[in-house]
Amino acid sequence: MLRSANIGVCDIREAAARERVASTTGNRPLFYFRFGVDQALPQERRTPVTPSSSSRYHRRRSSGSRDERYRSDVHTEAVQAALAKHKERKMAVPMPSKRRSLVVQTSMDAYTPPDTSSGSEDEGSVQGDSQGTPTSSQGSINMEHWISQAIHGSTTSTTSSSSTQSGGSGAAHRLADVMAQTHIENHSAPPDVTTYTSEHSIQVERPQGSTTSRTAPKYGNAELMETGDGVPVSSRVSAKIQQLVNTLKRPKRPPLREFFVDDFEELLEVQQPDPNQPKPEGAQMLAMRGEQLGVVTNWPPSLEAALQRWGTISPKAPCLTTMDTNGKPLYILTYGKLWTRSMKVAYNILHKLGTKQEPMVRPGDRVALVFPNNDPAAFMVAFYGCLLAEVVPVPIEVPLTRKDAGSQQIGFLLGSCGVTVALTSDACHKGLPKSPTGEIPQFKGWPKLLWFVTESKHLSKPPRDWFPHIKDANNDTAYIEYKTCKDGSVLGVTVTRIALLTHCQALTQACGYTEAETIVNVLDFKKDVGLWHGILTSVMNMMHVISIPYSLMKVNPLSWIQKVCQYKAKVACVKSRDMHWALVAHRDQRDINLSSLRMLIVADGANPWSISSCDAFLNVFQSKGLRQEVICPCASSPEALTVAIRRPTDDSNQPPGRGVLSMHGLTYGVIRVDSEEKLSVLTVQDVGLVMPGAIMCSVKPDGVPQLCKTDEIGELCVCAIATGTSYYGLSGMTKNTFEVFPMTSSGAPISEYPFIRTGLLGFIGPGGLVFVVGKMDGLMVVSGRRHNADDIVATALAVEPMKFVYRGRIAVFSVTVLHDERIVIVAEQRPDSTEEDSFQWMSRVLQAIDSIHQVGVYCLALVPANTLPKTPLGGIHLSETKQLFLEGSLHPCNVLMCPHTCVTNLPKPRQKQPEIGPASVMVGNLVSGKRIAQASGRDLGQIEDNDQARKFLFLSEVLQWRAQTTPDHVLYTLLNCRGTIANSLTCVQLHKRAEKIAVMLMERGHLQDGDHVALVYPPGIDLIAAFYGCLYAGCVPITVRPPHPQNISTTLPTVKMIVEVSRSACLMTTQLICKLLRSREAAAAVDIRTWPPILDTDDLPKKRPAQTYKPSNPDTLAYLDFSVSTTGMLAGVKMSHAATSAFCRSIKLQCELYPSREVAICLDPYCGLGFVLWCLCSVYSGHQSILIPPSELETNPGLWLLAVSQYKVRDTFCSYSVMELCTKGLGSQTESLKARGLDLSRVRTCVVVAEERPRIALTQSFSKLFKDLGLHPRAVSTSFGCRVNLAICLQGTSGPDPTTVYVDMRALRHDRVRLVERGSPHSLPLMESGKILPGVRIIIANPETKGPLGDSHLGEIWVHSAHNASGYFTIYGDESLQSDHFNSRLSFGDTQTIWARTGYLGFLRRTELTDANGERHDALYVVGALDEAMELRGMRYHPIDIETSVIRAHKSVTECAVFTWTNLLVVVVELDGSEQEALDLVPLVTNVVLEEHYLIVGVVVVVDIGVIPINSRGEKQRMHLRDGFLADQLDPIYVAYNM
Secondary structure (H helix, E strand, O other): OOOOOOOOOOOHHHHHHHHHHHOOOOOOOOOOOOOOOOOOOOHHHOOOOOHHHHHHHHHOOOOOOOOOOOOOHHHHHHHHHHHHHHOOOOOOOOOOEEEHHHOOOOOHHHOOOOOOOOOOOOOOOOOOHHHOOOOHHHHHHHHHHHHHHHHHOOOOEOOOOOEOOOOEHHHHHHHHHHHHHOOOOOOOOOOOOOOOOOHHHOOOOOOOOOOOOOOOOEEOOEEOOOOOOOOOOOOHHHHHHHHHHHHHHOOOOOOOOOOOOOOOOOOOOOOOOOOOOOOOOOOEOOOEEOOOOOOOOOOOOOHHHHHHHHHHHOOOOEEEEEEOOOOOEEEEEEHHHHHHHHHHHHHHHHHOOEOOOOEOOOOOOEEEEEOOOOOHHHHHHHHHHHHHHOOEEEEEOOOOOOOOOOHHHHHHHHHHOOOOEEEEOHHHHHHOOOOOOOOOOOOOOOOOOEEEEOOHHHOOOOOOOOOOOOOOOOOOEEEEEEEEOOOOOEEEEEEEHHHHHHHHHHHHHHHOOOOOOEEEEOOOOOOHHHHHHHHHHHHHOOOEEEEOOHHHHHHOOOHHHHHHHHHOOOEEEEOHHHHHHHHHHOOOOOOOOOOOOOEEEEOOOOOHHHHHHHHHHHHHHHHHOOOHHHEEEEEEEOOOEEEEEOOOOOOOOOOOOEEEEEHHHHHOOEOOEOOOOOOOEEEEEEOOEEOOOOEEEEEOOOOOOEEOEOOEOEEEEEEOOOOOOEEOOOHHHHHHHHOEOOEOOOOOEOOOOOEEEEEEEEEEOHHHOEEEEEEOOOEEEEOOEEEEHHHHHHHHHOOOHHHOEEEEEEEEEEEEEOOEEEEEEEEEEOOOOOHHHHHHHHHHHHHHHHHHHOOOEEEEEEEEOOOOOEOOOOOEOHHHHHHHHHHOOOOOOEEEEOHHHHOOOOOOOOOOOOOOOHHHHHHHHHHOOOOEOEEEOOOHHHOOOOOHHHHOOOHHHHHHHHHHHOOOOEEEEEEOOOOOEEEEEEHHHHHHHHHHHHHHHHHOOOOOOOOEEEEEOOOOHHHHHHHHHHHHHOOEEEEEOOOOHHHHHHHHHHHHHHHHHOOOOEEEEOHHHHHHHOOHHHHHHOOHHHOOOEEEOOOOOOOOOOOOOOOOOOOOEEEEEEEEOOOOOEEEEEEEHHHHHHHHHHHHHHHOOOOOOEEEEEOOOOOHHHHHHHHHHHHHHOOEEEEOOHHHHHOOOOHHHHHHHHOOOOEEEEOHHHHHHHHHHHOOOHHHHHHOOOOOOOOOEEEEOOOOOOOHHHHHHHHHHOHHHOOOHHHEEEOEOOOOOOOOEOOOOOOOOOOEEEEEHHHHHOOEOOEOOOOOOOEEEEEOOOOEOOOEEEEEEOOOOOOEOEOOEOEEEEEEEOOOOOEEOOOOOOHHHHHHHHOEOOOOOOOOOOEEEEEEEEEEEEEEEEOOOOOEEEEEEEEEEOOOOEEEOOEEEOHHHHHHHHHHHOOOEEEEEEEEEOOEEEEEEEEOOOHHHHHHHHHHHHHHHHHHHOOOEEEEEEEOOOOOOEOOOOOEOHHHHHHHHHOOOOOOOEEEEOO
């Protein structure tokens, strides 16, 4: 070992010679080096590719394996070894569930193999079998074994028929069991699955034998499940979730340090640098100078001069031979023809376009060159024609369709270059898409172009005296080469005439080109290495180019080798792909002889993964005369042209340099010989020396261009004449790339001349050899470490890919989610691989990448074969693929997301602070000047009004009084779906009808006073009469929504349940429903024998009762109000006579209701404020109610608004579902409604009756939509009620307009209220829930400690009012529930008042507005229900906020619901689109929830439209949905379990 101060490395040639002696196999040795210390690795790690293994190539499939760039034996072996470590603890990832229709057809009959030759051969590795690497079949057997055991092993399958895997109770146990022992090695902070409660809250430890599940009562078909520890055994879903939870609880990397402590601002964790990370230790590098560019006397002064010279002195010399698809020479272009035709093109461009006075193209203008890849001759003529005419050619690809991948960006380039003319060939012109009139359409994003065909027969001859003006090379632009960036944008790199000439000279010197040499070119001749060697340098040296089109290579991959033999070519320009294809197709061809080759230029030799193709190619063809020193990799970039090239030598004893670098070191940008694992290494070959006449250095890739140290990876920069000079028209980007001044560590520039960034990452090794380890474009910086996309591709492909994915069809890119880059891998799946196979491959890829690169993959997606966007030459269009992924149009057939593994920068979970005592809170609020959050409506006692109804304590008395004083006054008008009056009731009609019903109850029903009666009526007049009939008879009515005749099986059980729970002694209904309740369909859904007596009110007795019942005490029960809450709980509350009268009075005062007024009501009349407005208020206040059953709007959406307009109504009430129906159903009809005379200008209040946070988006779009019809935007408002008090707020007629505030959503998660400006990040708009009703007092209390809160806190809304309900009505008389909700006291402050707890979180804000009585107005903002709020990571989340984000994520998401299960967030989305789009949603949903809410989604469920249950008030029933999901009843299209 030798050390020295600067670069202590032995001469590369000596070292190589020593290696060569040591190596006996006779092929190229590996040379391992490290700066500072020269370390050779142990001999057995090197796997020389011995000739014996070459026979493996003969058994290869010829198509199938497209791309061998990324294959490396050492790497494949490393990956297999890494996976072998995972063998014992196999895949711990739950398989996603798919609907049958989504699963790819797996029958082998449907699949035709691409080729009959050995399909099953493992194409992955070239080693001999003696290596002992596990073959793929051994590798996958245990995995398949246990998957099949766990998933298919159960006989008691209880799953729905439409999903792909069946699994029953046994499976659940085995899975959970397997999961308990498996363990993925992961290196990231553990996700917070336990939300800091206690470690044991989700542990599902069960004895092996116990499979008994607690029986939960079933209502309908949903099973009520216990959460937490009662994972239902019958369900496959919950077994998978349990599996996921167990996996996520595995220990991962050690937890990160404290991130931040302030619980108000959620800061994201900043990645701390790893203290053990390798740091560069070498000295500062020195810039490396290439040899001098030797001026040879006969070099021409410009390229056009060279053309003129050869065209005149050797016109017969062949310049270019083109091939047809059979490999036969199609056409030979001589130098004479090239010269005369180019002149002709030049003349025509300058003189035949436009007019003499106004030519279309002048010297210096840009023109597009659009030529297909199989016509290099026409391209060459056009290119030189442009040079002679002094116009600037811009070669581009042929646009095949209007929507080609990337074609739009090319159009932008043409537009920015001011291109108006496109030169093309006859055949190409005929092939362009045409409109019916024969015009070539304008391509998307392209400027308007004149298409000009350059074939000689279409051109006019130049006059005899016309000659092009041939000058010496100068600084004018010669041509513009297009370059596609990482983001898909296309830039034009300008190359001057002097740079063009100097580049040709440098290549001539470096490659030793001589006159009349023959060169075979397989590369694209329009750009890059193919253009530089095959079109430009060849003409300078009068060489003969044999051009092999891409189409011929597809048919015959050996064609280029055959042409080398046939023409005894000295030079060939290829990519590693072409070498690989030749190997695959090579079947011991006898007549191959490559001894004529002195130089095989490998254009993508800078890609480290090309080394294996070079080695393998040499191995096979060494016996055919190929010499090792002939292989010359080169490095190039569009900006710097040729960066470095290995020189052809005659001395075969000087093997090239190799480096085996630690992949781990590279991620930190440091060069280290891999010493620990020997698994994660990158073998790099040199790309030769710096170009003649150039200076090269490497600078730090980001920030100031500072020189790297000798053992540091940087971006290679070049200073030379032979480079591009700018990005056309982009001075800013040009400055950053073409005008870089590298600096020393002291800050001094190393040269006065600017350098150019090449976009290549690498270093200059011993002996001035240049090594490239990757491209800047492929760089992904994840948590501060740099990973190269190509390296990730190589690792993925080393996982026995041949069975599952196509070799060259794999894309790796990064997307930015939550302030860091996340790695995404997209591959094309073979049609014959099964779901399990693909999934297994995916999970192995994750393991391999984790082991070798120590980085997590965020998303791995497989798409069907041939669906990824392609570049013109058949590669994958990366930016387009990324674009499709981000907009959700990639349509994958398999997706595996791993956010739990990758996302390590989430905010620290919040830990609850210990409670502060009452005194401190009071003092704290005083000191900070905060008010205690309390407010009240107007005081009922002080309001003077001539309210006649106040004299009566009971509503039944008010009705009798109205029947006597105003008998013919109409109280109710019911409209039918045509908008005509179906029925109406005057005071006396209602009174008489109620009397008859009372008689019926007493005589036919034999009911006593106080008995409960269920009223099962459709919305209408009968319901009202029946209600007052019950009051007259002294019975307690309960209104129940009738069952839906089309959906009896799900709606009838609810009816039955309410009837039973309310202990109804009898059931009153119409004749029609009476039949329905006793029908066969009803008998299938419930036990119809247990109905209480059913009375049919269509047939009433004729007589009146002896007397009407008068309650003894106003506190006795008037009616019961039953409703199902959004959490799926059925709760009935007791309303006393006193509360009912107080309620009606409060509404009368708030809305100023009098007998002369008309109010339109479009609500369901079964519970809450809807029932009160429909049945009670008109009797109390005497106004006329126009009743519109919401169900009628389904046939006639305009019914409600037309009625409001026709009756000139000033006040109307509706529900959110009605508002939504109008917004969706009438959106396009506003014009026709206006024509029908619809006028909403008289409406002063339109109140949405709700028990939730106001849906601001809906109310705003409703207001906006009907503004043209006269609706005042201020008229629309909402009310708020709940179970303990059916109406707390209601926007009245007087008082200020409802206000909207914007609060910080992050503060809200910590139960804090912080107002922000509209539109600021993380802002959430909240609308006031109407004005507080008269006689209502509100306070905001802490739901846990019951202490009052200041107005900057979010807390539970507590209410005190005369119309509070008096308690829950429960079967068992369970008073403990009731006492808490209805009789709560504050723990300090005002401890005397009795409050009812609403169960809703909200806050109060004092506004700048004034109330009618001159007081400052207090606004109540409702945020959400306490039962629905989700505690995740110690913070409180409201489902609606997450749902709103998810609905915005993709156009096909129509509805969304979220809930938690074992502390995993489950997101259910309804898909409005084809099932193929289902998997697009998974990454988008995960991204948006991470970005906006800092939460990791555990499970994404994609379902059909209408699966998310919604109650009559339009609220989502999330708990029903959860029960259905866990019981496998949703029939989802796709379920993804995020890792």
